[in-house]
Amino acid sequence: MERKRTPLWELHKQHGARLIDFGGWDMPVAYASGTIKEHKAVREAVGLFDVSHMGEAYLRGPRVREAIELLTTNAVASAPPGKAVYTLLCRPSGGVVDDCIFYKVSDTEFFVIVNASNTAKDLEWFREHTHSLCDIEDVSDATALIAVQGPKAVALVDRLAGGALAGLTSFMFANATVAGVACIAARTGYTGEDGFELACANDDAPKLWTALVEAGGLPIGLGARDTLRLESKLPLYGNDLDDDHTPLEAGLGWAVKLDRTFLGVEALRAQKQQGLTRQLAGFRIADDQRAIARHGYAVVDRARGTGGEAVIGTVTSGGPGISVGGAIGLAYVPVAQAAAGTQLTIDCRGKDIPATVVSGKFYKRT
């Protein structure tokens, strides 16, 4: 099947991108400079990410707030206009349909950005549960999304917006004109750095991207997007989040308001009351181990037996800590093994590698 292309595909080719299949999209995994340099550029200066493959939709109507209340675990519906809110979408079981960001335009209009690979599923989920409460307009195929991230990102975007955007605070959004292109600009991101995510019409995206490159932004591929988000302990749906784990287990309790009523609230309240049995823990592997624990590797306790009996957990994400050293990762482990300082053993392709549980983000910007 032909891979889908974002409106920036031609520009990526010209820029020396190596393109890979990412959920049916032909996306840059890295450009000529390579993932490590790209990662560092975002930590030290400013990088540009084409995330136009992500899904976007509007939910509108006089009763849209009721729909939003039902769908979201976080306090989205009651947020002030102009606020972007990270939330989970949960099944009645408490398992996660997706994680996403809702933008509250007004009490009758919300904009939402969802994970590319979940777009069709999410839109179906919205329709199934809110059919009479709001109109849903899928604008994914007409909308491009460019993330501008790094310590120099805000100044860069603000300059191209004529000084209109520096005053926008974290998780606020506004309509803005950036390099002559009409955008929804949100002070959000997926790297642990400051910056903006700019949504615009597909046709305008090459002009905006080119202006951002000329202003000093370095194009960044999906490879560095993953190493950056992991260092900041931002979960990735399909790795760290899925139908079989709840947001509480994933450490996202801050985005779950259990005093509200929404899909999955009863299961989550019960889980909280009974106590968690497993938890997503961050771990670090020392440099001298010369190993990287990746998605799907088993966390083992050899004292418990041989083969499968020894498995106590699973690595959901892992990679080199480009800014923090060694190798880092996330794993679902029994709660008793999730405390900071706990020594874990990870079966790295047949070799038992020691890892240490660390709390909080691996990387925190100063």
Place this chain on the structure above:
Amino acid sequence: MSTFPNDLRYTHDHEWLRAAGSAWRVGITQFAVDQLGDITLVDLPKEGDLVTKGQRFGTIESVKSVSDLYAPVSGRVTAVNASLKDAPEQVNAEPYGTGWMVEIEPTEKAEVDELMAPDAYVAHVAAQ
């Protein structure tokens, strides 16, 4: 673009070999490097180890993935590029130069004769 020097022999697993006295120096090709992206760890056998053609004798961790290194020929490891331990990025920078990995003294001459010539390898890559 990927380049494949004319004085080398190649394997289907995207390794190259260059005659170095009675041994053969082994590395991975530009094609392999392009596929892997930035390399962060290279695990190699020790000097003196015996390796068997087609068997895993090392691993390469890149930012995105882990890959096995397969012995291109059977023989004894006579040299290891120890500098890759601290500077694996040499494989990205100079896959045919400072990014070499091991030297193997083959025990089966026939295996050396079976290695691909550059034009055969170029055709192999084109078919990927």
